Amino acid sequence: MDLETRTHIIKTIAAALGFEHCGIAKAAPLDQDARRLEAWLNKGMHGNMHYMENYFELRTDPTKLVPGARSVITLLKNYYPSETQKPDRPKISKYAYGNDYHEIIRARLHEFIHQLREKIGDVQGRGFVDSAPVLERTWAGRSGLGWVGKNGMLINKGAGSYHFIASLIIDWELIYDQPLAKDFCGSCTRCIDACPTDAILPDKVIQGNKCISYFTIELKDLLLPGDLKSDFQNWAFGCDICQEVCPWNRFSTPHKDAAFTPIAEILDFTTEQWLDLTEDAFKKIFRLSPLKRSKYQGIMRNLKFISQDGI
Template identity: 55%
Template sequence: MKLQQTYSKLIKQEAYRLGFESCGISKAVFLEEEASNLESWLKKGHQGEMHYLENYFDKRLDPRLLVDNAKSVISLSFNYFPEEQQQNNSYKLAKYAYGEDYHHILKSKLKELTSFIQNQIGEVNGRAFVDSAPVMERAWAQKSGLGWRGKNSLLIQKNKGSFFFLAELILDLELEYDTPFKTNHCGSCTKCIDACPTNAILPNNTVNGSQCISYFTIELKNELPASVKGKFEDWMFGCDICQDVCPWNRFSTPHSEEKLNPHPDLLAMNKQDWEEITEEIFKKVFQKSAVKRTKFLGLKRNISFLK
């Protein structure tokens, strides 16, 4: 047990050194409670066209199917709240997409953390995950003591809010495990539910993904439905409405990761600039950005829908 405590302490110290804001550890087990929730969510069709969420049902619920002999899930959070935001007369991007693609930034840091663990502890096998594989990241973060899931389904941390990425390391190493976060500090607040213009946030701490502005502007490849015309409140890629109104986000502080800073041209662009954007400017401003996911024509489609 003493060794497990030492290892856990070492890992957390290195995680903080690499810039992660929080680090919690939980035992790699089957997520029993999540199984029925996920099944019900999928049966109701809340995934919309995101059919990849229907795949690997068992793997989503059991990390031991992702990593042989998995013993521990290390959950990490990384702040992305920007120091400066877009001007008011602009079509809006979700704040996470201001800078370089977070998948690459965090994967690189997780690689460093894995190397550190192997150098300090010995032969440890595992896999790193950044929102790109069948891992129930919010469930693991809560189980690892990082925070609670708000009514908008996002993980919220006391005195920090919710503007952070989540990442995981699943290892075949036994560690000291943190206490799950049990208390929900949302209380009777319904600000996120009330503010969502497409009524995507359901009263049971879940989101109907097929009605979320982020889904429409990023995931949906077909024509945008007329039923949501006029409801996007100028969001052209992703949406932060439910986070912007959350009282816990008054505690958000600017991140210190240079790679997450926006391209200098981005913050200066107004609605007219966006409406006249060329493919050349798109490639320049979003060279390493997650916005490339929607492609130039996808962004143009979204902007046209907002006009």
Template identity: 55%
Template sequence: MNNKADQFAQIIKTQAKSLGFDFCGIAKAEFLEEEAPKLEAWLNKNYQGKMSYMANHFDKRLDPTKLVDGAKTVISLIYNYFPEKRLPEDSDDFKIAKYAYGQDYHYVIKEKLKILLENLKSEIGDFGGRAFVDSAPVMERQWAQRSGLGWLGKNSLLLNRQMGSFFFLAELIIDLEVTSDPPMVKDYCGTCTRCLDACPTDAIVQPGLVDGSRCISYFTIELKEEIPQEVKGKFENWVFGCDICQDVCPWNRFSQAHKEPKFDPHPELRDFNQKDWNEITEETFNKVFSKSAIKRTKFGGLLRNLRFIQQ
């Protein structure tokens, strides 16, 4: 690699850190050859369930040059969302995934990526590129692993030795040649099977392979119809998303509280108990979750989830 590419890598990492990203890794933009048969097999088994969008843009998922013309580099970024305090404190109350406590991460992080791109262009000069936050066919965990940020755990999530897995992943795909980081080739899960053992719906069918259509997050967020009776009594009070496989992961003992005020819960949400959830009106839903990812399930979807758990 040339000195310029090394210099670009340093600038990118410094700028990412200044915007609050915890880690930044760089990989060469190329076709994900190893992932193609895995993705095809996963789709053929219908592990995407009703998430039909997962079968779209197969070629784009595997080839970043189809997303950004002349792409040469994929920059992967980690942004912490681990809360200072988990909600609710009483484990018998209804639970929502930690990533949804505060404002919708799509907007919070997209804004940061926009600033990052602008800052890089003002320091490096003009170049082409796009920012991605879980909103386009990008295999973000695989790119993060390729850029040395972590390995794919048995629950298929990216695990980082310094901070576990309670973080968001985001990418910049750019047409600039930048020095890559070495990929993470070691798997630090060892013989641990805590995530497999803890999943109440047996969504983790084998180490590293998740049947998305059996995941509590899928049932409570993605599925738009009635939840199948076969998973009745298995939700452990999760009304939006699920953190079980992360909560039991030993690597998450290294999680530290985030420093992003926008990810702090809405004041009213802090004290929500079962009574509040059961008496929630559409007006309260719109007020408390107006900027939250929980909007995705819509008011009717939330009522369906509450009904299903309690029937």
């Protein structure tokens, strides 16, 4: 089968499985990203996210993840919701409104590889969705799906940044998409100016250990820094501020995927209702939610921190 036919089949499968965008890049070591990542880690900007120090070579060379890798397929899945939280509710990042995207997209990646083998033939490869050492945003940029903005998010010119990124690394050669000639952030600094904890630095450097998402999701300490209380702006899980102010997200459109239908409690619960929640009720309501990553104790810590009395 010729490269054009193979590539067409891949993009057809991607659309059929609900991915709005599909780009393909040639598998190769990411030498420049390796140097940038090493410098970022050496400065301690990853905070307590020590897992980011692991598997360094795997992160920067896809052939170490998949021997014989020839192509990196990047897939974007829109998660922008049509619903919004009621005013004055503890804020939850939009990506966590519905069910855990890891499970949903992982299943679709398995189906993707299954269909490839059925329609084209034997393929060796692996799928990844934010759970393995893959620099997804770099590969998305290399495959022409957008550029990394000053807020560190992948921005698609026609769809903004509210999307999950998944990768398939396979041992087939394909027709490769071309990266954009430039990014389109220009002189805009809205995300830098809006970040309440000054986590966004110039030159697209993010101080992960100063990001509200880091504090509310990644940090497992019993207490949060009291001097940052006023900066949290009622965020209980994650933070969308840098996306909310990004001009390119005026092109975001609501997704139509039932799997990401918002959990009613996330949209409706008041702070009091959250704080009255028992651990058993939390586990029942949010058993399929990304919120389980912070666990009951982490969510309660965050809620008490942003509530009027604080902790």
